[in-house]
Amino acid sequence: MRLLMLGGTEFAGRAVVEAALGRGWEVTVFHRGRHEPPAGVVPLLGDRTRPDGLAALARGEWDVVVDTWSSDPVAVRDAARLLAGRAGRYVYVSSRSVHTWPPAAGLSEDGPLVASSPDATGVPYAEAKRGGELAAVAAFGEERVLSGRAGLIIGPWENVGRLPWWLNRIARGGPVLAPGPHDLALQYIDVRDMAAWLLDACEAGLSGPYNLVSEPGHTTMGELLDACVRATGSDAELRWRDPETVLGAGIEPWSGLPIWLPPGEAYDAMHTGDVSKALAAGLRCRPAAETVADTWAWLCGLGGTAPQRTDRPAVGITPEQEAKVLGP
Missing domain, CATH: 3.40.50.720 (NAD(P)-binding Rossmann-like Domain)
Known part of the structure; x- marks a missing residue:
């Protein structure tokens, strides 16, 4: 081809x-x-x-x-x-x-x-x-x-900064603000799985629109952040806080704490899409732990600094914002 x-x-x-x-x-x-x-x-x-x-x-x-x-x-x-x-x-x-x-x-x-x-x-x-x-x-x-x-795309070569921010923050260790609930279901796609499906679809002659993300609940917020702890080998302590506490501190979902959206309208839009059409056409999504580990390996190869798109704002919260929620 x-x-x-x-x-x-x-x-x-x-x-x-x-x-x-x-x-x-x-x-x-x-x-x-x-x-x-x-x-x-x-x-x-x-x-x-x-x-x-x-x-x-x-x-x-x-x-x-x-x-x-x-x-x-x-x-x-x-x-x-x-x-x-x-x-x-x-x-x-x-x-x-x-x-x-x-x-x-x-x-x-x-x-x-x-x-x-x-x-x-x-x-x-x-x-x-x-x-x-x-x-x-x-x-x-x-x-x-x-x-x-x-929908949400993560994995190696990410230049938006979402998963790299979590990996770098957790790698620094210490108490880490983890936005709950722990079992919040996530829907995303590893960029490599997306690429593989697109090429498969080309070879199969497919046309038309396809929702191209994992099944809803492919992983959870807890599983994703636990995988970050394991991949980095960090001594980070995830301290879970409920959405009301996080939002009450003025922290923005998605941009302040990347990937995370509290239950509600925006969450439903991002993390509950019907992907049955793509799954029937062969979409396969690797485990979250593999995506996290491979992204960390790629990030380490860059010295920890991920590329950043110039047309997208940087993501993440400051240590001061985090400390405000975690307390003494």
Whole structure:
């Protein structure tokens, strides 16, 4: 298979590239040159946000294009239009955020969607992802487009900082604020499992939208943080506090304490999606302990400092915020 990866040097794109190389695929990586692409790919340089930024893609043919773009849909529109006659399929890494808010607990791919357009610019994340889906379909047609609607993505190469923050905090040891409840069910996907399923789906000729996360309750907040303690070998003591205590201290869910959302509307939206369609199509998710251990090994190889996307704010709380909740 010949793969064109739009991006491919960071997180989700990097995982797709590594998975494709592992299968012996021929991989071309179109990127801006900010990071070195993996060895073994054909690199093409360009910036799709600039005039003539797609010039490097004017020639060439591929079986599959994979695109993780999450900003203005016009960038997906322009790339898809350019490639429609020279590529077999277009795989767009979308998001479950494309559903209108608040999405009901247990929502499948058929739920109501936000309004958007392939021509949209300057729109919020949900509209950007939905517009990207529409742009791909407009150029390639429904039968040649696969939209993988991801939720929470963690694992090696993460450049958002969620799991790396927990690993680094727990590695420092001592009392650690653990947001409860301990048995709070989590739904996420290891980026490598996402990449593997997308390539499997390409080989199987699948199309249409698929919710692309684990089953609800694949792990729990307690299991995840316990795995962080084991992976780091830390003497950290997890001190569990109920959601009311954490929220009462002014700590923001998701951004202040990454991954964690207290039970309620946002939790239902993020951690209870219906993924039966993807599971029936072969999605398999590795144990949380493996994701945590591999992410820690990768992080240690970087000296403990994970890459950070410039378009996303840093996550985590300060020692002062933590101490306020834990007390003396």
